[in-house]
Amino acid sequence: MATIRERAGRWQAIIKRKGYPQQSKTFDIKKDAEKWARQEERAMDAGTWADQSAAMQTTLAEALVRYEKEVTSGKKGADTERVRITKWKRHKLAQKALGTLKASDFAGYRDARLKDGAAAATVRLELAIISNLFNVARKEWSFEGLANPIEAMRLPTSKNARNRLFLDGEEARLLQALAPAARGEDGRFGDGCANPLLRPLxxxxxxxxxxxxELLALRWENIRLADRVAHLTDTKNGHSRDVPLSSAAAEVLRALPRAIRGPVFPITPNAVKLGFVRAVERARKRYEAEGGKDERMLSDLHFHDLRHIAVTALAEKLPNIVELAAVSGHQDVRMLRRYYHPKAEDLARKLG
Structure with a gap:
């Protein structure tokens, strides 16, 4: 039977039972203390009780530090995930104990992020970190009985896949903005891209x-320019593959400073992201300065859009969807259907 006692104007419930660690919790109201004690004792009687002390003594920020060290460090996208974890550590929810966090807390976070203009896919990725953290804490860190609040909430629905393609003149303007900037006598870079590798990338x-x-993982020892083949040892899908190089691709690689071994592009993912965003902004400003009025030009253009643009162009050269998948690295050819637009008359001729 639990002991309920008054201390300094508050009510403390204490549970002592053989085979279980002593449990205690303080409440402002006596009825709340009695209710908590009854719930804990019922769980002990049913054999479903779990020690929540670790979850109540560990903040989300502390758990994120451990998660980053033990889980994130072993991921392919570790650098990108570390950026998201850093943002989570700064959020007010990070100061709460894991055991006190509820689905409503993260639902509020979801709604605020979407209201601020964050993409649904971005918010899902941010919440996925928290979801996996709770699962790891319960399964591997002995946080027994810790419920995953993300599993109890509604995740934002992503809109249709992006289908961004270049507008007329847009590619040329982007590449112009990516041209390496010259360093002046004062040591500062002029108009252009500070990183000379970003344009060839x-x-x-x-x-x-x-x-x-895949581009950042590309290594010189895995490139056979004579055969026009680049070997990827580790891809998003977890499989290695050979990428055939067009004459244009081979020319880009030949123009780069060559090494016997090592990465072709020694750049961090975040540097690529920031450099690309700045280049798009420079190109847009130049376009406006020249009197351009099209609001779509150099707007809402992301680095990942380059993959969609490239696959769309490749689909015209490789009408065989299986061959296209071999080049693009898609494991499921269904993902390529939006690039494959055969004409009925051409299919009729093939049928004979």
């Missing part, structure tokens, strides 16, 4: 349809 993305992570 974008050019290779457009020529091969490789993902950003």
């Amino acid at each position: 974008v050019q290779l993305a457009l020529a091969t349809a490789m993902r950003r992570g």
Whole structure:
């Protein structure tokens, strides 16, 4: 039987039972203390009781530090996930104990992010980190009985997949903005891109349809320019593959400073993201300065759009969807249907 006692104007419930660690909790109202004690004792009687002390003593921020060290560090997208974790640590929810966080807390976070203009897919990725953290804490960190609040809430629904393609003149303007900037006598860079590797990176993305992570993982020892083949040892899908290089792709690689071994593009994912955003902004400003009025020009253009643009162009050269999948790295050819638009008359001729 639990002991309920008054201390300094508050009510403390204490449970002592053989085979269980002593439990205690303080409440402002006596009825709340009695209710909590009854719930804990019922769980002990039913054999469903779990020790929540660790979850009540560990904040989300502290758990994120451990998660980043033990889980994130082993992921392919570790750098990107670390950026999201850093943002989570700064959020007010990070100061709460894991055991006190509810679905309503994260539902409020979801609604605020969407209201601020964050994409549904972005918010889902941010919440996925928290969801996995709770699962890892329960399964591997001995946080027994810790419920995953993300599983009890509604996740934002992503809109249709992006189908962004270049407008007339847009590619040329982007590549112009990516031209390496010259450093002045004062040591500062002039108008242009500070990183000379960003322009060839974008050019290779457009020529091969490789993902950003695949481009950054590309190594000189895995490139056979004579055969026009680039070998990817580790892709998003977890499988290695050979990427055929067009003459344009091979020319981009030949123009780069060559090494025997090592990464072709020693750039971090975040540097690519920021550099690309700044280049688009520079191109847009130049377009407006020249009197451009089209609001769509150089607007809402992301680095990942280059893959869609490249696959769309490749689909015209490779009407065989299986061959197209071999180049793009899609494991499921169904993902390529939006790029494949055969004409009925051409199919009729093939049928004979």
